[in-house]
Amino acid sequence: KxxxxxxxxxxxxxxxxxxxxxxxxxxxxxxxxxxxxxxxxxxxxxxxxxxxxxxxxxxxxxxxxxxxxxxxxxxxxxxxxxxxxxLGSEAVDLNIDQKPFKILFLGLQGSGKTTTIGKLCKYLQKKGFSPAIVCTDTWRPAAYEQLKQLTEEMQISLYGDPNNKDALDLAKKGLKEFKNQKVIIFDTAGRHKEESDLLKEMKELDEVINPTESILVIDGTIGQQAGAQAKAFSEATEIGSIIISKLDGTAKGGGALSAVAETGAPIKFIGTGERIDDFEAFNPERFISRLLGMGDIKSLVEKAEEVVDEDVATETMNAMLSGKFTLKDMKNQFDMMNKMGPMQQIMNMIPGMGAKIPKEASKMTEDKIVIYKIMMSSMTNKEMENPKIIKHSRIARIARGAGVEESEVKDLLKYYNNTKKAMKGIGRRGMGGGAMNRLM
Ligand code: GDP
Structure with a gap:
């Protein structure tokens, strides 16, 4: 809960x-x-x-x-x-946009730091990165062992030396060890004899590592105290993102989230349980919708807008079924998905469109939609209306414009072609169950 x-x-x-x-x-x-x-x-x-x-x-x-x-x-x-x-209104992404991308990972002992490193690694792996970890925690004897277990399971490279008690030296050696890696995560101590010693060490690590981004994990169960904690750490290093852990079940999470948002540090992820997948990118709009049960409150935003949406939806659906499905139609489809939820729901709005949708559309994730939309905004009108003309040089230009790899543009085009094909299939064969089985 x-x-x-x-x-x-x-x-x-x-x-x-x-x-x-x-x-x-x-x-x-x-x-x-x-x-x-x-x-x-x-x-x-x-x-x-x-x-x-x-x-x-x-x-x-x-x-x-x-x-x-x-x-x-x-x-x-x-x-x-x-x-x-x-809650700070804007969702802010963790943008791995340079190599090496050095992450200084901070958090008090017990905040869920180690668990969260595992979660973040899994998240990054899903995005195609293979992060490496450097253990600089010389304070807790089991720290290296805990990371070793975690990284072995996940096939992640780890650098550490339980016999070395010099955190700065470990950081330097780790930097050398992983100098060819794209993403390096530096785990740090979560406790010292005095809090001021801990912050001093973080400051020194900050100087040695020169992190691309410092990420702080804060235990959500401490409530509005989270604000003061965020401020304390931001004196040691500039905090680029905050992860609030343990939001499952705690009554005080609202206090933690709002207090941190007030400090201006972006909350980029939240932890929602002990398992490695209990982790999500934080999006204030989505979060509040869920909290308010907006999904259940029908016809919430402007009715007028909804009518327009229904028209666009019908138009887009017709285009899909006739096989005249362009990238423009696909962009409309994504916009609708943002406003009205998953494709499934939209299809339900349209008379005659039963409960089935092509697999391609149903497994689309919000993160992917965002990237796809950025790429589409780098395309010309002509390209959007006639995607066939998007070949080599155009792909390169679109990738540059959107700040993505060319393979991602190709991925978008592949998704587009598959969706188009699937839609055509439904259009030709009608909505009979037999025809759909081929697609599912
Ligand atoms: P560290 O000392 O900061 O490295 O903390 P650990 O990663 O060892 O976590 C401390 C405890 O918090 C462990 O029992 C974790 O399972 C638990 N924990 C971490 N994140 C979450 C979370 O999002 N939800 C819940 N319920 N427990 C969590």
Whole structure:
């Protein structure tokens, strides 16, 4: 259960709001009070809660709902927007954009640092990187052993020496050892006799390693204390990303997230359990939607917009089925997926399109969509409408423009061609189950 009862409480409040027939000052205040209570229980700083409620109340009372949305939907949208703001609003990616990409990995003992290194490595491996790890933790005797076990399972290179008690020396030797690697992760001590000694060592490591990015792991169960911890570490090194661990089950996660967001350090990932896959890129919009149970609240954003979406959806579907499926149509498809969720749901909106979708579309991940969209934005109109003309030199140009490898552009084109083929198949054979089996 994510963030203890916070999600449940907020979802209930939103459901209640969605069911209200009259929206006036009194009901707005009532809803805001419920949100306040839920956030304070989750250890969100009182001042933050107060300013949030004030903003929601003011906007809900003063702003006129845009055409096509009801006052109730308007209030829901305002709550959503302000809550997203509380978490820093923008999703920030970990962008491995240079070689070597040196990561200084920090965190207090027990924060989940070692577990999180494993999770991050798995995440990076999925993206095609093979990270190497340097153990500079000379403080905890078992640190090297724990990493050794982890890395052997994952087939990751590890440098360390349990007999060497000089963290800086280990870092230097690790740098040499892995000088040809693209991603190097430096694990550090999580404890010293004095906290100031720990921070001093981190500062020295920062100087020796000159990290491309420092990543700090913070235990989400400490609540708003996370803000002070982020600040303390940022005195030793510039913190490029924060990972909040243990957000599963803790009631205080809301406090941790909002306090860190307030320091301005980007939260790039969250840990949601003990297993290696319990890890996700942090996206404030998606996170808040989930917390508010937005998936369940139908016709949330502007109705007017939805009607437009339905038209675009129908048009795109028709293009798909007729085999006239261009990259433009595919981009529309992605936009719809962003706004309305998975392809499955969109297909359900269209009369006659049963419950089945091609495998290619259903296994599309959000991360991939983002990259695909960046590549498509580097294409010309002509290329989007007639993808056949995209050959060698154009592929190179698109890759340069989007800052990706040429193989990724080819991957996009392959996905496009497969989708097109699959769609054509459905169009020709109709939606009968037999025809679909070939595709699934
Ligand atoms: P380190 O001392 O910072 O290296 O911490 P460890 O990686 O050894 O983790 C400390 C404990 O926290 C272990 O029992 C982990 O299983 C647990 N842990 C780490 N991340 C998470 C998480 O996201 N959720 C939960 N529930 N437990 C976690």
């Amino acid at each position: 994510m963030l203890g009862n916070l999600g449940e409480n907020l979802t209930n409040t939103m459901k209640k709001l969605a069911g209200m027939t009259v929206i006036d000052k009194k009901t707005i205040k009532e809803v805001v009070r419920e949100i306040q209570r839920a956030l304070i229980q989750s250890d969100v700083n009182i001042k933050l809660v107060q300013s949030l409620s004030k903003k929601i109340e003011e906007r809900a009372i003063e702003e006129k709902p845009p055409k096509g949305i009801t006052p109730r939907e308007h209030v829901i949208t305002i709550i959503y927007e302000e809550m997203v703001q509380l």
